[in-house]
Amino acid sequence: MPVIRDQDLAKGERAWNQWREAAEQSADAPTQLPRPVWAMAVRYTLFLLERKAPGPGVEVRVAPWGAIKILDGPASDPHNLTPPDVIELDPDVWLRLAAGVTTWAQEKDAGHISAVGERDDLSALLPL
Known part of the structure; x- marks a missing residue:
């Protein structure tokens, strides 16, 4: 299942721009944005990362709004569907990095950042 629906891409881009504009004003400004803006900004930026580095090798999770698999490498174990490398971030951390x-x-x-596996550093892919 995609992290964002095609018909929501423009909405996601607007939310991402809104979040960035708020962040430029002050570090606390994004926290005042409505929850749906955060959700769309997270989904849109995960979509951008997935397009930038496609593959099945690393799972990036930004709960509660999305998870994607990126980068070449071993695919998920067929028994638990989790790749060997997993990175988990809170939405605010993810958006600051993006x-x-x-x-x-x-x-x-x-x-x-909670990261397990050999490829636990996305610094070469960020910022978006």
């Missing part, structure tokens, strides 16, 4: 507000190293050092 926008280039913070770096992968900053968020990892702060303990905001």
Whole structure:
């Protein structure tokens, strides 16, 4: 199932732009945005990452709004459907990384990224 429906791409792009504009105003401004804006911004940016680095090898999860598989590598184990590399981020962390507000190293050092596997660093793919 796609992370965002084709008919929602324009809505997702608007939400992403709205989030970035709010982030440029102040670090706290995005927190004032409605939940649906956050959801669409997350889904849209995950879609962009999936297009940038397609593949079945790494699962990127941004709960509760989306998960994608990216990068070449071993596919999911047929018994549990989870690839050997899994990265989990909160929505605010993900959007900061996608926008280039913070770096992968900053968020990892702060303990905001849960990553398991050999390919646990997406810094070469970010910001979007």
